[in-house]
Amino acid sequence: MLQDIESIPADIVVSLSEKKIGFRLDNADLVFVPLRKYSYRYIVVANFRDGRFEVICPFKDIAIIQSDAFNVICKFRKVFKAVHSRSTRVDIFDMPTIFGSVSNQTNQNDSGVFVLQLLLAYDGKTHFHFKEEHAKPLRESITYYLCTHEENELIMPEIKDIARQHHKQKVIVHLHGSQGKSFFVSCKFFSSFF
Structure with a gap:
């Protein structure tokens, strides 16, 4: 608006x-x-x-x-x-x-994925620096987050089956802050689903 x-x-x-x-x-x-x-x-x-x-x-x-x-x-x-x-x-x-x-x-196309990550993690102080290779694991992590979030009114049975069948993998995405500081974003996703 x-x-x-x-x-x-x-x-x-x-x-x-x-x-x-x-x-x-x-x-x-x-x-x-x-x-x-x-x-x-x-x-x-x-x-x-x-x-x-x-x-x-x-x-x-x-x-x-x-x-x-x-x-x-x-x-x-x-x-x-x-x-x-x-x-x-x-x-x-x-x-x-x-x-x-x-x-x-x-x-x-990657700008939407990076905006979602900023909405989840930006604290007003440290600025992220995204690289091309960050897009895929962030996309996977956000998809997993959206599909399986506990406050969803309905989690489709197919998503529940996938969650039971596949183990979670943890991926660490190394991002650099604007003031030379580096920090990590932990991403969880299903490797075989995506």
Whole structure:
């Protein structure tokens, strides 16, 4: 809704209200807004803790999404101000925007997998750096996570059979942080299923 050029922020204020989402948005440290421009997926993070907007691109060419991201942030600011006009925690209009690429990928299909991983693990401090070889194990891990999550209302019998038949393998994906730190993401998946 924030990407829709035709929508008026007043029309989407309800989507970000405390009544709709269950908490006050201005009490959150990080607000993730996953987006798509053409076939590329990326994230805008309203980092209230550090007082900035972060545009995280899981592909090499930031220019592809730059104007789209600025439009989304502009609309987010207006909607936030309409919902939280009395917020004293942050001045949404003083928050600068920082762009960053977390991969040298040019393959737009992998951007969705990397965005899902960022949604699961990004803490607002350490930035991931994805390599081409990270896409397959992350795709497998996320598929396993989605298919077998305990809060699914229904897990298909076929998925339960596969889970019983195949042992889990653990794959460690070595990612590098932006400040030279390295860290590991543990991925579980079924090798023979995928």
